Amino acid sequence: MNLYPKLITDALNTVRYPGENKSIVELGMVQDDIRIEGSSVSFSILFPKNPDPFSKSVVKAAESAIKLHAGQDVEVSITPLFAPKQKPGEEEKALPNVKYVIAVSSGKGGVGKSTVAVNLAIALSGQGYRVGLLDADIFGPSVPKMLKLEDFQPYGEMVGDKQMLVPAEKYGMKILSIGFFIKPDSAAVWRGPMASNALKQLITDALWGDLDYFIIDTPPGTSDIHLTIMQTLNVTGAIIVSTPQKVALADARKGIDMYMNDKINIPVIGLVENMAYFTPAELPENKYYIFGKDGCKDLARELDLPLLGQIPLVQGICESGDSGEPVAIHPETLTGMAFHHLADAVVERTTGR
Numbered sequence: 001m002n003l004y005p006k007l008i009t010d011a012l013n014t015v016r017y018p019g020e021n022k023s024i025v026e027l028g029m030v031q032d033d034i035r036i037e038g039s040s041v042s043f044s045i046l047f048p049k050n051p052d053p054f055s056k057s058v059v060k061a062a063e064s065a066i067k068l069h070a071g072q073d074v075e076v077s078i079t080p081l082f083a084p085k086q087k088p089g090e091e092e093k094a095l096p097n098v099k100y101v102i103a104v105s106s107g108k109g110g111v112g113k114s115t116v117a118v119n120l121a122i123a124l125s126g127q128g129y130r131v132g133l134l135d136a137d138i139f140g141p142s143v144p145k146m147l148k149l150e151d152f153q154p155y156g157e158m159v160g161d162k163q164m165l166v167p168a169e170k171y172g173m174k175i176l177s178i179g180f181f182i183k184p185d186s187a188a189v190w191r192g193p194m195a196s197n198a199l200k201q202l203i204t205d206a207l208w209g210d211l212d213y214f215i216i217d218t219p220p221g222t223s224d225i226h227l228t229i230m231q232t233l234n235v236t237g238a239i240i241v242s243t244p245q246k247v248a249l250a251d252a253r254k255g256i257d258m259y260m261n262d263k264i265n266i267p268v269i270g271l272v273e274n275m276a277y278f279t280p281a282e283l284p285e286n287k288y289y290i291f292g293k294d295g296c297k298d299l300a301r302e303l304d305l306p307l308l309g310q311i312p313l314v315q316g317i318c319e320s321g322d323s324g325e326p327v328a329i330h331p332e333t334l335t336g337m338a339f340h341h342l343a344d345a346v347v348e349r350t351t352g353r
Helices: 005-012 055-070 113-126 192-204 224-232 246-260 295-303 315-323 334-351
Strands: 035-037 040-047 075-082 098-106 131-135 156-159 162-165 168-170 173-177 211-217 237-242 268-278 307-313
Touching: 005 055, 040 055, 055 075, 098 113, 098 224, 098 246, 098 334, 113 131, 113 173, 113 211, 113 237, 113 268, 113 334, 192 224, 237 246, 237 295, 237 334, 246 268, 246 295, 268 295, 268 334, 295 307, 307 334
Parallel strands: 040 075, 098 211, 098 237, 131 173, 131 211, 237 268, 268 307
Antiparallel strands: 035 040, 156 162, 168 173
């Protein structure tokens, strides 16, 4: 089959950028540098984000579309280009003044994901970093209770001609949760788009200011909420929380795959094994592996991912979460120390220090 520019653009008109109803041609992403030499074609695709989490999947889809329309023997060379990062005075992406955006995730509920997110944020704040904590678990927000902020009443502040939400502040960090906007005993019954729009507002219409770390407590599993976060923010990486049990580890694999597959392409910073062992208060040197031993550690080794920490199960974690005083505010305790070691590992992975 003879190659010609219209055949290439017709093929690329079938390729859509994730989240858009238009093709990459209609969006103006295909550059006008299409070159055809025999059975070879080369061109560039300009991506709107820098970096862009969908660049690899779009390039692969474009290659497949051309081969489908023009023949499998066609050699395709695509150069991905990226829009320059915003300059002062230009429209900025969400949270341009945040250095590192960390999504704390789990494959299933009940593994202590929110406990890890809250205590990690507190540990980072306690080490002098500027921290924001977003409770993005739209259907089960627990951060208000864990931080004793159930009575916090969100309010707005005019910035120019726009009203912005003012986050709560506690333990030196800024906090927002969808739980601030619903009754504690009420279920949030929202369709996907409603939940996504609410989350976007908490990200883009709030006075987060300059932050070193923005910690997001995501819902368990995989959902539209995760896609909304990834499309709204430049996520630095994800932390996967699991317990040592095989059933939890199986779900953790799904969460890891969600972030690392071609459509998302967000690095997994590492794994955290929660409830790694039980230590009774009266026998602090003893360890009882009631949920199995080193399951998360073995999974990390298998997938060649760092194990960022192993958090022990002690009665104090539950009590401190219920009382609104998370254990990380006491770094001298066993579990407090574990969360500060976790914070050290996250800093090392994100900054190289």
